[in-house]
Amino acid sequence: MHKKYFLPRLYGVDYLRTTMPEYREITIYDIARELAISPATVSRALNNHPAVKKATRKKIQDLARQLGYRSNTFASNLRKKNTHTIGVIVPRLSSYFMSTVIAGMEQVARAEGYNLIISQSSESMIKEADNVDTMFNSRVDGLLVSLSYETDTLAHFEPFFKKGIPLIFFDRIREHKQCMGIVIDNQKAAYDATKHLLDNGYRRIMHIGGNPISHVYAERVKGYKKALGDYKIPVDPKLVLTRNMSEQAGVDAAEHILKMKPRPDAVFSANDACAIYCMLTLKKAGLRIPEDIAFAGFNNDPMSKVVEPGLTTIDYPGYAMGEAAATQLINQLTGISVMQATNIIILRSELIIRGSSAKKKRKS
């Protein structure tokens, strides 16, 4: 649509392409000619079709190997109408968690002969919709999506639903009858983290969470509240902050905490970055961790292991999530598994206890 033409007089001349010393690709026709058989048989042999005699098949495959034959994906896709390509849309590529997820997907996809096309929404719904569009146009066989922060509708995925192209959400999911979701049990994880703080003697626990239109954050608040409930502690709205979970948000939260009259004695943050920056800011202000205020985060980011004290957090199985998502999608594509009615896969997460939440000393 937006090609440039600066052709002087002749049309068809391909000025833009560097001409190379003609390097003809081997096609099935070459093999067919060589063996004096039909291209159809060659095609079938190369695809291990059972209707080809073993001997013929071997002869063909051997020659193919010898000649360095490479199947032309385009011809094949054109005819078969599938691409062996999986689209991945994530809010942001440059995070430890996300890159781990993608590493897992890549692993599985490659092993199964699929390619990954990756794009990022930069947490913008507009961009997300744009990416979805591109993926649709690229005719991906399936889509793996972690929703942007802003996304509050799935309308832009309609083309996929309509066409029945498999779509799987992971991590930042939204429920939809036509697609599977892969998550950890955020509620339980948050519950565990909160309960751990409670068990260790903390009572005024603040929660810093993200926008609850996101499933992930909504569940985490729930878990937090549930744990408090189990301890018969009423939820104090002043102790529940909703922020964008950035580093800056952590700093801001710290400043907010410093101004509170009865300060919380612990903070459970819905991610590590926010927890860490909050913690460090408070530390700088003279508070001791965990004596004055304990901390728990979420994600097990590499950072959480190197701050002092180490941050208690939830280990979030990124690699496994990527593997699971890709595996499920490929199973759907190959018909091994068909979509069930409600289909959410929950991965095991784990509470990692570090110094930031050590048992509270007496008092309280």
Add this chain to the structure above:
Amino acid sequence: MHKKYFLPRLYGVDYLRTTMPEYREITIYDIARELAISPATVSRALNNHPAVKKATRKKIQDLARQLGYRSNTFASNLRKKNTHTIGVIVPRLSSYFMSTVIAGMEQVARAEGYNLIISQSSESMIKEADNVDTMFNSRVDGLLVSLSYETDTLAHFEPFFKKGIPLIFFDRIREHKQCMGIVIDNQKAAYDATKHLLDNGYRRIMHIGGNPISHVYAERVKGYKKALGDYKIPVDPKLVLTRNMSEQAGVDAAEHILKMKPRPDAVFSANDACAIYCMLTLKKAGLRIPEDIAFAGFNNDPMSKVVEPGLTTIDYPGYAMGEAAATQLINQLTGISVMQATNIIILRSELIIRGSSAKKKRKS
């Protein structure tokens, strides 16, 4: 090559594909029929070919839009023999730096209408070769590569060189007459970091570096040595460690340091992870940073900002590197820039000074 067949009696039945409520794609033929013109003209109009009358073109494009026409990439690629796809091979996706690089590439590629296919070599040359192969078979238009730790030959890239498919190395590069490399000036950056330590009064500076068959690490040692040279300090081989730069390597290095009789008074590590784990281990052993031993790292990993004290390091422009690599490649593909003889692009990096290298107090 490895498809499964469990067909009972009939061959051609497509058991594997979920049948959907027939959703015919619009093709140029549909448009042509509708407007009673030839498909050739439609094709040209959609590509903004100048030989189509403005009015006709508009009519065609409008109808295309209205019908929701989507160009079939496979047909197009099959005919045109190019894919608008860029292959990316990296040692490891799950690092902050690498994901940042890829974010940069993705940005540029998408804007220019290219797709990215990404794969990881897991630092293994075998896997790298395997990935190169897959990329070749996928007929990527070009390749962006950061070499694995093990890679000591470029033989597996031969098919690309032979066929004249543009190949650009970034970060972990090796020189080759046929391809461009994009790096930071590792030597200068290392020089700057070392000089900074020297300027601040440190004299027995240890260097922890990676395998010097890698350009990156070789340059960093050079910079380190050069800075010492400028200060007329002889290089003490006992102070130059070669490790695999993992977290564990940092811990090991720390244990090594603790056993040394005249201990170094500063460490310049070729990456942050190693520096940080070394630093923390020493800290645990009772050494004070930077009073007893100062530190400088390399990469400006998010971790370096949250350890205490903050780690002095080199800011490594991942995003910019990704953008640059993708831009260069696309320019080569579109013929805007042709490969020069020797072509290395050097990106600006920056020394970030934090607490781990504060000026040495008197003495020495």
Add this chain to the structure above:
DNA sequence: TTTGAAAATGCAACCGATTGCATAAAAAAT
């Protein structure tokens, strides 16, 4: 040896866009 079913192979029509060349239409020159 004949016959019939099963197993292999071939034929030819796709898939949808691109493009060299020929031709038709429009504009300019004579």
Add this chain to the structure above:
DNA sequence: ATTTTTTATGCAATCGGTTGCATTTTCAAA
């Protein structure tokens, strides 16, 4: 009004596999 040039369009071949159906080959049963 006629010829020449320029500009638009169409024709038809091509890209390389895939696959329904027809045809041939093989091989065991009669």
